[in-house]
Structure formats: C-alpha cells, structure tokens
Amino acid sequence: GDSVTQTEGQVALSEEDFLTIHCNYSASGYPALFWYVQYPGEGPQFLFRASRDKEKGSSRGFEATYDKGTTSFHLRKASVQESDSAVYYCALGDSNNRIFFGDGTQLVVKP
Amino acid sequence: GPKVLQIPSHQIIDMGQMVTLNCDPVSNHLYFYWYKQILGQQMEFLVNFYNGKVMEKSKLFKDQFSVERPDGSYFTLKIQPTALEDSAVYFCASSPWGGAYAEQFFGPGTRLTVL
Numbered sequence: 001g002d003s004v005t006q007t008e009g010q011v012a013l014s015e016e017d018f019l020t021i022h023c024n025y026s027a028s029g030y031p032a033l034f035w036y037v038q039y040p041g042e043g044p045q046f047l048f049r050a051s052r053d054k055e056k057g058s059s060r061g062f063e064a065t066y067d068k069g070t071t072s073f074h075l076r077k078a079s080v081q082e083s084d085s086a087v088y089y090c091a092l093g094d095s096n097n098r099i100f101f102g103d104g105t106q107l108v109v110k111p
Numbered sequence: 112g113p114k115v116l117q118i119p120s121h122q123i124i125d126m127g128q129m130v131t132l133n134c135d136p137v138s139n140h141l142y143f144y145w146y147k148q149i150l151g152q153q154m155e156f157l158v159n160f161y162n163g164k165v166m167e168k169s170k171l172f173k174d175q176f177s178v179e180r181p182d183g184s185y186f187t188l189k190i191q192p193t194a195l196e197d198s199a200v201y202f203c204a205s206s207p208w209g210g211a212y213a214e215q216f217f218g219p220g221t222r223l224t225v226l
Binding site: 031032034036041042043044045046049051089093094095096097098099100101102103104 | 115142152153154155156159169204210211212214216218219220
C-alpha cells in the first residue's frame with residue numbers, strides 16, 4: 001500500500017542553520033505529496049503540496065521538490081528560526097481522498 | 112484562516128461505554144475525515160465522508176465505529192462500545208473538494224482515554 005517514510009525522528013538546530021528533513025514515498029503513479037506542520041495543542045496545518053515530477057512546492061521559506069526518480073520530497077529551509085520549532089509531517093494523498101502521513105519529525109531550534 | 116473545531120478536547124470513559132466525538136468543520140466544506148493517532152505513533156486515516164455517505168474507510172474503522180453529519184450540524188464519530196485500544200487522539204478534518212490534491216484542514220484533536 002501507499003506509505004511515507006521520514007528518516008529523522010528529531011532534528012535539533014540553532015537559528016540560521018540550514019534544515020533538511022528527508023521524506024521518501026512508496027506509491028503507484030503520481031500521488032500528491034504534502035508537507036504539514038503541527039504546533040503544540042493544534043492539528044496539522046497544510047504547508048504546501050506538489051503533484052508532478054520536478055514540481056517545487058514552497059511556503060514560508062520552506063521548500064521541497066517532487067522527485068519521482070528517487071521517490072523523494074525532502075523538506076529544506078535555508079535559515080531556520082526559533083518559531084519554526086514544531087513537528088513536520090510528510091504526507092501522501094491518494095485518489096480515494098485519503099492522506100497517509102509519515103511518522104513526523106520534531107524540529108527544535110535553539111536561539 | 113479557516114478553523115475546524117473539535118469538542119471535547121479531552122474525554123475519559125470506561126471501557127464498554129459509548130462515546131461521541133464532535134467536529135465542527137469549516138463552513139462550506141463538503142468532505143470530512145477522521146484520523147487516529149495513538150501516542151508516539153503515526154497519524155492514520157480512519158474514514159472519509161461526503162454527501163451523507165462514507166466513501167472510504169480503513170481497517171481501523173471497526174464495526175463499533177460510525178460517522179454521521181445530520182442536517183449540516185456536527186460531523187460526529189461514535190464508538191459503541193469502546194475498547195482499551197481506542198485510546199488515542201482523534202483528529203477531524205474537512206476539505207472544500209475531494210481528490211488526491213485537496214488540502215485538508217485539521218482540528219486540534221480530541222484526546223480519548225478509555226479506562
């Protein structure tokens with residue numbers, strides 16, 4: 001079945017560091033790929049999506065490029081801030097209106 | 112931005128009792144969803160709902176589970192009877208349209224504890 005794998009369970013950075021969170025997916029065809037962000041006490045919030053090979057999604061300085069060849073959708077940000085501390089979920093949407101989430105990556109940014 | 116509300120935020124009940132989790136979706140959204148997250152585990156799809164009907168459900172959506180949205184009011188998840196393994200955070204979501212690319216808007220979750 002469709003699935004998403006996030007490599008990092010937790011990432012600890014200092015402000016202005018470069019962020020990479022790795023995401024790989026397993027699915028047939030061209031699923032929609034998403035990044036969601038979750039702050040304490042809240043539900044996941046849509047960050048951005050991509051729907052075809054080589055498409056780049058971006059929002060708030062975060063970006064990821066859909067790569068069908070490597071089945072990846074890695075999240076990157078050039079300079080993180082303390083306010084970026086949250087849990088980040090890579091997710092896959094299928095044609096049956098289901099979202100499959102990765103395990104989530106806890107990002108901690110120290111001032 | 113648009114908000115999904117969930118009531119209550121916490122619920123503690125005894126095993127075997129019935130529980131109803133309530134979701135107030137974004138106004139004018141047409142598709143509704145429930146997800147389940149056991150502490151420390153992945154968030155998993157339970158069910159989606161459109162035009163008064165369940166469209167897709169996962170194997171986690173046991174026979175004891177039911178959903179409805181009578182007359183445009185709350186979208187509810189009912190569990191009857193509850194079991195210990197139903198303890199989890201349940202997230203409701205809604206979207207204006209369906210399909211793989213639809214952005215889903217999530218509520219803050221209801222933490223259900225079954226004793």
